[in-house]
Amino acid sequence: MAKITELHVNDHTLRLEADAERSLLSVLRDDLELTGAKYGCGEGQCGACTVLIDGTPAHSCLTPVGKVGQKRITTIEGLEQNGRLHPLQQAFLEIGGMQWADGTSVMIMAGAALLKRKPNPSQSEIVRSMEGNICRCGTYPRIIAAIKRAAGMKEGGSQ
Ligand code: FES
Numbered sequence: 001m002a003k004i005t006e007l008h009v010n011d012h013t014l015r016l017e018a019d020a021e022r023s024l025l026s027v028l029r030d031d032l033e034l035t036g037a038k039y040g041c042g043e044g045q046c047g048a049c050t051v052l053i054d055g056t057p058a059h060s061c062l063t064p065v066g067k068v069g070q071k072r073i074t075t076i077e078g079l080e081q082n083g084r085l086h087p088l089q090q091a092f093l094e095i096g097g098m099q100w101a102d103g104t105s106v107m108i109m110a111g112a113a114l115l116k117r118k119p120n121p122s123q124s125e126i127v128r129s130m131e132g133n134i135c136r137c138g139t140y141p142r143i144i145a146a147i148k149r150a151a152g153m154k155e156g157g158s159q
Contacts (some may be wrong), residue, residue: 009034010078015126020066024058024141027065028075036076037109040134047106047133053073057113057129076105079112088112091146099137106133111147120151 006013009032018027028034028051040048042061049061052074077087088111091097099105100131107130114121114129122130126147135143 002066007032007065007068007073008070009073010075011072014150018065022065023061023062024051024063024065024068024073028060028073034075034077034104038105040102043134045134046102048102048124050106050109050133052109052113055113055116056109072154074109076109079108086112086117086150087113088146088150091149092143095146095149097139097142097146099135099139102132102138103133103135107135111143111150114147115151119148123148 004018006015006022007027008014009028012139014032016027016031018031025037025039028037029039033157037051037060038048039061040046042146044059044062047059050057050060051060052058052064054071055074062135079089085093086108092104092108097107110129110133114126116126123144125143130140
């Protein structure tokens with residue numbers, strides 16, 4: 001069985017040994033102790049396992065770790081820089097966009113990818129970018145508000 005021995009995660013090159021067919025989610029959580037991405041449905045339906053692969057949101061539950069290769073993986077643990085929260089993390093705190101643990105990570109990861117791609121998104125662009133990500137607590141209005149607030153923030157959280 002093929003093995004992988006290296007992953008690029010959160011700006012670090014990490015050595016490990018894992019069967020290439022295992023899910024990226026399993027390797028992140030169980031081998032690398034990066035538990036921000038969650039196991040929800042395991043079928044690509046809820047988004048709880050979302051990480052960024054080369055900046056694009058991906059369902060790590062359906063991604064064989066052997067397919068990642070040299071691509072850059074970002075988990076929610078990697079969003080803060082130099083001890084400072086990502087502006088969207090800060091906005092979630094300020095606006096109360098937090099919900100149950102499984103949904104918060106995906107909303108922040110999908111929102112961070114959107115803001116990287118489109119620094120000042122419209123309401124409909126925000127809504128579209130969140131499609132397929134389930135929030136069982138119904139905090140969608142606060143999530144949208146947090147993304148709007150973060151869009152107006154500079155790095156480090158100031159307006
Ligand atoms: Fe991956 Fe639900 S756990 S999409």
